[in-house]
Amino acid sequence: MPNKIDLDFYETVIIYHVLTDDSYLGSIVDILDVKLFNNRDIRSIVKIICKFYEERDAVPSLTELKAYLIDDTLKQNFKAVVNIISTFDSNFDNDELMINTEQFFKERSVYSTMLSIVDEQKQDKPVDTSDIIKRLEDACSISIQADKGLDYYNDVDKHISDLLQEDSCISSGWEWLDEKIGGGYLEHGRAIYVFAGETNIGKSIFLGNTAINLANQGKTVLLVTLEMSELVYAKRISTNITQIPISQLSHDVEVLKSEIQSHHDKTQGRILIKEFPPSTITCSTLKAFIKKLRDTGIVIDALVIDYVNLLTTTDGVNSYERIKYVTERLRALSYVFTCPVITATQLNRSGYNETNPGLETVGESYGLAATADCMFSIWQEEEDAEIGVIRLGLMKNRFGQNFGQCAMQIDYPTLTITQDDSLPDCNSTHTEEEDSKSSDFDIEKFLKG
Numbered sequence: 001m002p003n004k005i006d007l008d009f010y011e012t013v014i015i016y017h018v019l020t021d022d023s024y025l026g027s028i029v030d031i032l033d034v035k036l037f038n039n040r041d042i043r044s045i046v047k048i049i050c051k052f053y054e055e056r057d058a059v060p061s062l063t064e065l066k067a068y069l070i071d072d073t074l075k076q077n078f079k080a081v082v083n084i085i086s087t088f089d090s091n092f093d094n095d096e097l098m099i100n101t102e103q104f105f106k107e108r109s110v111y112s113t114m115l116s117i118v119d120e121q122k123q124d125k126p127v128d129t130s131d132i133i134k135r136l137e138d139a140c141s142i143s144i145q146a147d148k149g150l151d152y153y154n155d156v157d158k159h160i161s162d163l164l165q166e167d168s169c170i171s172s173g174w175e176w177l178d179e180k181i182g183g184g185y186l187e188h189g190r191a192i193y194v195f196a197g198e199t200n201i202g203k204s205i206f207l208g209n210t211a212i213n214l215a216n217q218g219k220t221v222l223l224v225t226l227e228m229s230e231l232v233y234a235k236r237i238s239t240n241i242t243q244i245p246i247s248q249l250s251h252d253v254e255v256l257k258s259e260i261q262s263h264h265d266k267t268q269g270r271i272l273i274k275e276f277p278p279s280t281i282t283c284s285t286l287k288a289f290i291k292k293l294r295d296t297g298i299v300i301d302a303l304v305i306d307y308v309n310l311l312t313t314t315d316g317v318n319s320y321e322r323i324k325y326v327t328e329r330l331r332a333l334s335y336v337f338t339c340p341v342i343t344a345t346q347l348n349r350s351g352y353n354e355t356n357p358g359l360e361t362v363g364e365s366y367g368l369a370a371t372a373d374c375m376f377s378i379w380q381e382e383e384d385a386e387i388g389v390i391r392l393g394l395m396k397n398r399f400g401q402n403f404g405q406c407a408m409q410i411d412y413p414t415l416t417i418t419q420d421d422s423l424p425d426c427n428s429t430h431t432e433e434e435d436s437k438s439s440d441f442d443i444e445k446f447l448k449g
Helices: 007-018 024-029 040-054 062-067 073-088 094-122 130-138 154-166 177-180 202-217 228-242 248-251 253-267 282-296 319-336 366-371 432-439 443-447
Strands: 194-196 222-224 270-275 301-308 341-346 374-379 390-399 405-411 416-419
Touching: 007 024, 007 073, 007 094, 024 040, 024 094, 040 062, 040 073, 040 405, 094 405, 130 366, 130 432, 154 443, 177 390, 194 202, 194 319, 194 366, 194 405, 202 222, 202 228, 202 301, 202 341, 202 416, 222 228, 228 248, 228 270, 248 253, 270 366, 319 341, 319 366, 374 405
Parallel strands: 194 341, 194 374, 222 270, 222 301, 301 341
Antiparallel strands: 374 390, 390 405, 405 416
């Protein structure tokens, strides 16, 4: 819990360091908003300094600053500021200065945002709760304390230690996929994994199987559904876990309940299914929901979203920008909650009926493909559905080879996907021509349509 500070007094602290410390100004100039200062004298001088820094990328000298005092009011403002800081104790601990400065901007930004929201309501403007949440979150997330990062030469021991330590992964449940992506989904997050396929190909089935495979390892999985209800998803999970055909689940509920309890006793995993209407929640809303779960003592090990295109955002003027922003913020949640994010997306029309579709077939936004750490294509060849085969391919992979495909067995009555090494192409890789199609995707050509 941060210490309380006198915000009005800290205006003086900030203007003193802004006038005397170029590096300090550089660290706060992006958030140096004149509206956050109550003292009108300080506010006037801050405005001049910001304008000068924007044009010159430096703190103005006394002579340069005086050149901007073009009227008596500004001269009086400057004189008042000089009087304030002339007897100022400049002996500050730098860490304490940065911590308190950050707190000043957070508190004043939150207050300013709240006043702005109230003013908008008085004007009877439409209420956009998603926008309100985003503005308040932006104010609360202000940060000026920057880690210097990895000092490559001086931190070589840290680098070597990392090389000798294996990344902790959660198995996907499919050996072929684990091998391709370095052992499984990164346990501590910082990664988003995307399954891409045409409509009704089986994206949700893959996501449901993924949630079960992770829970089978004792993990807690949050499965967010934006397309079907919680109870429909529960049926899908029940038929997979019990291997009772989905059409037969209601015929003997006591057996079903016993099977589910026995499975849970064995795995100790947990699947939380949360339904939201499509295109109604932002990543900020989702973040707030997960924080509420954490407040009740539930820490999730993986986040599964069905599916990314059905999240919304107030940013972006077209589908390309909207999906790009959503994917970036969804990936950021994998940092916040230190868990992998697994989701799905649609292919565009050129990817329909395509054998092992490439990145150019991703629907709506190539920004999604650019942001994803791994992307897997889902497709079927002619007659695959009839013989219970579904195919998985690598479209993009930051953790290893970005090519290869695997034929998997899909049992439609129980919606279960298993790897069957006896199937052809299970361990095959692309030809050189296919590799070129996958890895040499022409972004500029794609963006030009």
